[in-house]
Amino acid sequence: MQQTNRLKPFFENINFEREDNTMVVNFGPQHPSAHGQMRLILELQGEEIVKSRPHIGYLHRGMEKMGENMIYNEFLPTTDRMDYIAATSNNYGYALAVEKLLGIEAPRRAEIIRTMLIELNRIISHLFWLATHALDVGAMSVFLYAFREREFALDLIEDYCGARLTHSAVRIGGVPLDLPDNWCEDLEKYLDILAIEIPKYEGLLTDNRIWRMRLENVGVIDNETAKSWGCTGPILRATGQKWDLRKEMPYGIYPELDFDVPIATAGDSFARYQVHMQEMRESSKILRQLVPMYKASPSQLMANEPQYISATKEDIMTQNYALMQHFVLVTQGMRPPRGEVYVATESPKGELGFMIVSDGSPYAYKMKLRAPSFWHTSILEEVLVGHQLADVVTIIGNLNVVFGEIDR
Structure with missing residues (x-):
């Protein structure tokens, strides 16, 4: 009894009940659904999230600074490592920005091949999203099932460039290779298979x-919230906003193509699922239109701009001047005119933009990348509040973020 009295003042100072009764937990750093290292600091009221703060930077590689310290052609394969689920989209966006800086255009056949690759890459990215989500x-x-169809699409990419994940399939000024024999026929067979399989995915999930x-x-995510946070791509279109850069600010061969921009209105995770599924069908429609366009196009694959673009391999091997020019471009790099450009393309995740400032040297004076996943991670600060802890992984996976293009 005497010992109990000695301990009584100690217990009186312990507060067993808090008025707010909240708990702060670390969700990460790890990568459930995020394809990269992310840390979420969550404040919980029981199982309900009352505050969310995303922390990034664990995968930081200084991608923008690398772009400022590599010659233009040297940096192109590095863009593969941003959104590595859709590497060709990054190649294309960067190449398009440099071409605008140089004032050149890729030949028609090269532009058709590029569009084939990036639309096939869009299907690959959406299949990966569907499977992991x-x-x-x-x-x-x-x-x-989704990974099975993704592997078949990767076979087509590999047939073209020899790689399956980081493709480096685009060049500044065009493409390095023509399509292999029977590639278009294999593509059409794949699209026939995909048209059968997509309804099967929906049969398993939609109802x-x-x-x-x-x-x-x-x-x-309502429309105003999406716009205020800078959301683009399927996330914005799932709020009822019919915004697609391929339609609103057309580039490349897209003005000649007939396709729709899928939208939904609910703005929830299910609406984003519906948009992704329909976008795969629209990409298939685009690819079917590109096959006859490719067959009718001239054979030139690279722009004829000796000041910036190497000559063909045949000329390099047979003409002394072409060999010297190639040597200079490879070792010292091209020298674009002074200027500043920003080029945005519609990647599978949204608006992917490259801003390049040139001072006339072989290196970009300033490079800034506008990656959609960065903005879609930022909105977690708002969208998670009010949900249950069990919903966190669902929402992260549904927003389809890849940290290679966030921690850049």
């Missing part, structure tokens, strides 16, 4: 009670 929510079968419970009214 479904797995995060607990749907194992869809993961296996699945668990899938709808986990996605409907979860991660709702």
Whole structure:
């Protein structure tokens, strides 16, 4: 009894109940759904999130500074490592920005091949998103089926450039290779298979009670919120905003193509799922239109600009001046005129922009990259609030962020 009295003042100073009753937890650093290292600091009221703060930078590689310390052609393969799920889209966006700086255009056949590759890459990216997102929510079968079709698409990419993940399939001024024999026929066979398989994915998911419970009214982003946070791509289009750079600010061969811009209106995770599924169908439609356009196009693959672009391999091997010019371009780099450009393209995740400032040297004086995943991670600060802890992985996976283009 005497010992109890001695301990009584100690226990009186302990506060067992807090008025707010919140708990701060670290979600990460790890990469569930995020394809890279992210840390979320979550403040919880029981299971409900009352505050969210994303922390990034664990994967930082200084991509923009690398672009300022490499000659223009040397930096192009590095862009593969940004959104490595859609490497060709990064190659293309960067090449287009440099071409605008140089004042040159790629030949028609090269532009058609580029568009084939980036639309095939869009399908690959969306299949990867569907597979991993479904797995995060607990749907194992869809993961296996979607990865199967993704592998077939990667076979086509590999047939063209020899790589499956980081493609480096585009060059400043055009493309390095023509399409292999029978590539277009293989592409059409693949599109026929995909047209059969996409409805099967939807059959497994769209009316699945668990899938709808986990996605409907979860991660709702209205149109004004999406625009204020700088969201683009499927996230913005799922809020009812019909905005696609291929239509609104057309580039390349897109003005000649007939395709629709899928939208949804609910703005939740299920709406974004619907937009992704329909976009795969629209990319298939684009690819089918490109096949006859390719067959009717002239054979030139690279722009004829000796000041900036190397001659063909045949000329380099047979003409002394072409060999010397190639040597200078490879070792010292091209020298674009002074100026500043910003070029934005519609990557699978949204607006991908490259801003380049040139001072006339072989290196960019300043390079800035506008990567969609950066903005889509920022909105987690707002969109997670009010949801349950179990919804966090669902929302991150549904927003489709890749940290290679965030921690740049």
